[in-house]
Amino acid sequence: MFNINTVEVDLGGKTLKLETGRIARQADGAVLATMGETVVLCAVTAAKSVKPGQDFFPLTVHYQEKFSAAGRIPGGFFKRERGATEKETLTSRLIDRPIRPLFPEGFYNEVLVIAQVLSYDGENEPDMVAMCAASAALTISGVPFMGPIGAARVGYVGGEYVLNPTNEQVKEGDLDLVVAATGGAVMMVESEAKELSEEVMLGAVVFAHEACKKVVNAICDLAEKAAKEPWDLKQADDKAATKAKLKDLIGADIAAAYKVTAKGERSDLINAARAKAKEAFADAEPQEQLVAAKLVKVLEADIVRNAILDEGRRIDGRNTTTVRPIEAMVGFLPRTHGSALFTRGETQAICTTTLGTKDAEQMIDGLEGLSYQRFMLHYNFPPYSVGEVGRFGAPGRREVGHGKLAWRALHPVLPTTEEFPYTIRVLSDITESNGSSSMATVCGGSLSMMDAGVPLARPVAGIAMGLILEGEKFAVISDILGDEDHLGDMDFKVAGTDQGITTMQMDIKVAGITKEIMQVALAQAKEGRAHILGEMAKALDSTRGELSAHAPRIETMQIPKDKIREVIGTGGKVIREIVATTGAKVDIDDEGLIKISSSDVKQIEAARAWIQGITQEPEPGTIYTGKVASIVDFGAFVTFMPGKDGLVHVSEIKNERVENVRDILTEGQEVKVKLLEVDNRGKVRLSMRVVDQETGAELEDTRPPREPREGGDRGPRGDRGPREGGRGGDRHREGRGPRRDGGDRGPRGEGRGDRGPRREGGNRDDNGPAPEFAPAFLTGGNNDDD
Template identity: 75%
Template sequence: MFDKHIVETTWGGKKLTLETGRIARQADGAVLATLGETVVLCAVTAAKSVKPGQDFFPLTVHYQEKFSAAGRIPGGFFKREGRPTDHETLTSRLIDRPIRPLFPEGFLNEINVICQVMSYDGENEPDVLAMVAASAALTISGLPFMGPIACGRVGYVAGEYVLNPSRDIEESQLDLVAAGTMDAVLMVESEAKELPEDVMLGAVMFAHEHGKGVIEAIIELAEKAAKDPWELAPADKEAEADKKALKKAVGKKIAAAYKMTAKQDRQDALAAAKEEGMAALGDDLDATRKMKAGKSFKKLEAEIVRGGIIKDKTRIDGRKLDQVRPIEAEVAVLPRTHGSALFTRGETQAIVTTTLGTADSEQMIDAIYGMSKQHFLLHYNFPPYSVGEVGRFGGTGRREVGHGKLAWRALNPVMPTKEEFPYTIRVISDITESNGSSSMASVCGGSLAMMDAGVPLKRPVSGIAMGLILEESGEFAVLSDILGDEDHLGDMDFKVAGTSEGITSLQMDIKVAGITEEIMHTALEQAKGGRAHILERMNDALGGTRETMSEHAPRIETVSVPKDKIRDIIGTGGKVIREIVAETGAKVDIDDEGIVKVSSSVASEIEAAVNWIKGIIEEPEVGTIYTGKVVSIVAFGAFVNFMGGKDGLVHVSEIKNERVEQVSDVLEEGQEVKVKVLAIDDRGKVRLSMRVVDQETGEELEDTRPPREDKPRGDRGPRRSSGGDRDGGGRSRGGDRGRGGGRGRGRSRDNDDSSSDKGGEDAGLPDFISGDDD
């Protein structure tokens, strides 16, 4: 038997259920969270002891989407869930960021938080539900977790905030996720369509307010099912004593090191101060004491730097609180790329490239919500040399996925639609130096590189990283364009990107128990001025999208065709479309809506393919002159392909004004000719003429051949048909035919020198060319 406990509450107008005690009972804490028909299981386990020599907090969050949750089988060869997708990695980071700062300093036991999506209804998104489940599981586990937290996704539709909107709300101007405790906000992640600061701040507070009911439900569950709390180790008095000794020995040298503006000089001075301080503690320190003393040295650094910033309002490198480091921006720095930019801000630098491709280059995404395609890709790389270190190179870590997605969110709201710009766009940001926010450098460099490539962005986008020093007294300082050391020693990492019209992305991570609305408002307003300054420097390099693309980029022309013509363009088994590609050299893609994209880096190839396609979908006009190619020669004339997909017959009598004995003496297969459409019968069969067109210039010639006189029907002699004589009726196979709407058969040579006797050249002529020339 087991003790099952269930708590229910209303969240965004829907019932949220939290259950524990029935599933995963051997975990330290396990909660099954249900919203609608979306169900997430979260299980938390923790190591009972700390590994010897370990000096960090090994918290790992794993989020996994089971395809069975949506009644789907994974694509690919293995047919099972494999390595985490980018979305799963990003969701794992989303859950990790607000819970990590809520563990006490000095708690170093390894923790696993595993969230699995067990059911997905397509309406209630599992990522925010997984964060709630993780918060509940940690709260009941007995671990020293200073939660619980709650979160919420916020949309913005027609001037109103919407809590936890479904995935298919296309008119929303905002996608924001915020998490926090009952008293303060801890984390924000968002993408917005150029919204003002007050709307963004309102969305954060809206999510925070609606999360309080969820926190109350988690507390209620903990009152019923929480395990006994873990005992924490007492305060380390030896570490406190070491910190005091270090301050006395090298405190002034640490302060002097942080007055140095050059990163390498500062690091060298700090290394020397640390070595001297360790020596002051004694030469007989064991490994554990050295580890603890090293942490005490870092705490001392933080105290000195933070105190100096609050007291003097001066930064590590001598800047004012709202001052941005010098900026250099260049475009077209790489000769063969479609677009490139070099963006440098202080000691942070990124080389960003843009590559344009066709629809075949779109990324296929297979997820529980179905298959989808992505035509805008942004990839971020952070090699170890960018911070002057050696380390692992190659492969993509969680940090790189997260930073790349942040830059993607910042740029995505200003991207053109596929109809406006039918290219697949890939942006790569390679960080070559880092001392500050490299993700915001990627935003600035990505905007410049795409404009250099000719991508018609709505407006350029700039980004800035803000920091915070928050003292226990409540006094605080907001820092613009933070350094790496200010990030490590500060209390907030607050990144804001946007255009001259508003914010496109906002990301916030807090290292303390949370920040107030006042601090967020100050940070947003200060960031607005910093973004505008950076945007000015970017405009100095390139103020807008180039009117012409690189000569190395493919050109794409779009043609819209009727849906009933799609099969004609593709042909049986793809025969026609393959022929177009083979003959013209252009690449042709067509979708189910009749949108044809023709691409090539050679303009003439595109033109040839487009003309071919237009020839298939357009109908020939009587009296119009076309250029065609002889595709077949027969005894009575030649078949000519024109307009790409149309065939017509040039009868032997229409090749020249004089008599033609053998068609092959005048024409050969593959020869290019100019023809005029004489007639189209009710079955779509086309009669052509060469003799009335100048084969050199393509101009129409005067028809100098005298017209024939019609003979009365009685002069034509008896008619025969396969079914016997009919009164003026049936036609005979291979015999004379009446003057219908085509060319005549059985005409006398007096009327037309180029015509043949029945049973001669005209024998077996198709129905549509038997009859008059008129």
């Protein structure tokens, strides 16, 4: 029933399997790709005709992760996959970028590529598998696709390249690089690195390309078994005559326009030339008008490219290595935690940094489960930045991609959570754009974080490189303009510090570039990056020593794990009370690391002191400041540490006799006490009289020691003899007789036995010896048992 064809290829000790013929047989091409237990299905369909008047190639790529692939149910109310997540958007772009240039010029049929993750093992990332599946599906579909391409991920661990590393190896290593390439040349590079050298980065690209070649060969083997008949392409009409007519008509106008350095004035001149060409072909057939409009753009590209290749002269008059003038400002906005205005030529970005607490982290619900991101970078590109009227709303794929590129550039130099326990958000608003606004975001974002006091390892700068390639002749150009991006063959962005590269992204519009071109581009980018870092240093060369006055303060403290429960309390009662009383936010993790945050330092100190009081043990001899919790006849109970009370006996309030405790103390009164003793039952004895209540200093104990009683210790009480005014009757255990007949109580010793010595000089309170002015019941007075 099924005509199933499969191929397999070994990639770094793992097997990539490509299968077709079993699933989605009505699609033009469908491939099931498997690596480990990660499975991705990619299906390709293409429209059989072109819409009238269409003059562009409508390629759409959708990548989707099914939560069932990881055995999870989606969060949220609807419990099903909704709009594309950031990762899905980025992976869709990752697939789109290398395949788009491989469709032939003039092919305008709509093509839809859908890649769905059906199984995920938590080890083999599905993005690279999806890229290989998309390439294979296009190759066997019959659609005119000048592939295939292969894809590979490379890590750098312990000075060695690792092909298709696990997630753990990527985290432990210094590089996460994805390469897509044909058998002959690299098509796309996406990476994040920990300040690696140009040589190491280039070596990683070459290493990945070798793996891509294996995938390409495997896809070719699959196509030999299962490819459909290729589509017949309509032969392109000879456009030489039309192109020559246009060159005579507006060639000089376009050449003059591209010598004007101001973007606005240049655009007006080019639009005038286009209008002139449109008028000349006003009476032609609609299809011929479309052809003429396309040829105008070709003519523009020829003029710009030849000027660069032949004369080394660019649109704005620069040579191939010069970077446009740079102006950087920090502290640009008064109420933000950190801000910077970065301008390079006609590209400008306002970047702001906001610092927050742990509860401001971004929660991400993906195949790996719930995770939290403490660093966010959001990029906005409003229409006015290019002087246009357009849609202004939610970020599109371009905004998401540019923001993630800048995120990758800055992420490697961020401090660890232990060094800087803040959530960080960088916002980049592009206010002018004429080339490489994503790299302006890198520069401005770095400056704004330094302005906010984020201790970056080093400042980061970025630069965009372009390429003009004609046969064997090429020119690499630094800091490209928007028109040079559109009319050139490569967009190669490199960001990093003075120590090395943190990110590298490359997209090309031709059939690939060679190792030689990449070497030139990397060397030229290094020089440009160093120049930009020097210009940035004029505004701010290092992180500010203090946070903004408007930023929250976060302090950390470590407590023993066995004290976590005490700090949280039953049902969170204690920690909620700390937050409500002090006003500070308190977060505690499973390891006992506590983060206390507030814009008011006093609130932080109050919360810290409270927690210390809960977790610390009372130390005898230490002086504490406490509050009177309650008053009793024989003294006062004082809360001297959170959750810990002790007794200040009436004899320890003052050196002189205290008749009534309430004459001296009131509930809620703040007092200073010295901890005298913690007995084996945990009862605490405190003293006020040995502490200066004004300064908290310890005083010398000037009260004379109590003289011993006559006869020394009281010894056994024995027979107490008749009691004056006694209750009557003997109180013997063996038949006590009536108690209130007016008789004597009788000797206690005979009935109750010898009680032995009472406490030496003691009283009935367990908290200390009885003073000279102790109550009567401790000094031989009435001792009723009632």
